[in-house]
Amino acid sequence: QVRLVESGGGLVQPGGSLRLSCVDSGSGFSTSWMYWLRQAPGRRQEWVSRINPDSSYADYRESVKGRFTISRDNDKNTMYLQMNDLKPEDTATYYCSPDVVGDSRGQGTQVTVSS
Numbered sequence: 067q068v069r070l071v072e073s074g075g076g077l078v079q080p081g082g083s084l085r086l087s088c089v090d091s092g093s094g095f096s097t098s099w100m101y102w103l104r105q106a107p108g109r110r111q112e113w114v115s116r117i118n119p120d121s122s123y124a125d126y127r128e129s130v131k132g133r134f135t136i137s138r139d140n141d142k143n144t145m146y147l148q149m150n151d152l153k154p155e156d157t158a159t160y161y162c163s164p165d166v167v168g169d170s171r172g173q174g175t176q177v178t179v180s181s
Contacts, residue, residue: 070172072173075177078179079180080179081151083151090145099118102115130156145162157180158177
């Protein structure tokens with residue numbers, strides 16, 4: 067079972083960067099696909115990126131391709147999301163999750179992109 071804690075969010079100007087982290091204090095991280103999800107106020111949760119257990123495969127929703135990079139360190143039970151060239155539409159609470167549904171997601175970290 068995974069138990070997830072996200073961090074690294076904050077307020078950033080458009081064009082800025084943030085690096086999110088997700089630590090799993092449970093078991094199974096190294097054998098799990100992992101996802102970054104996000105949810106903006108009044109909007110449905112959406113999938114942002116995913117990575118397979120050995121980091122040999124990753125993909126992204128179209129709107130973040132070329133700007134976001136997902137990675138993981140299985141020795142540290144940690145996943146990352148490097149976010150560059152942030153845009154106001156990236157504003158949301160970001161969650162990590164072992165699946166795209168998000169029932170086991172963490173508490174989230176707020177990302178606000180505003181001038």
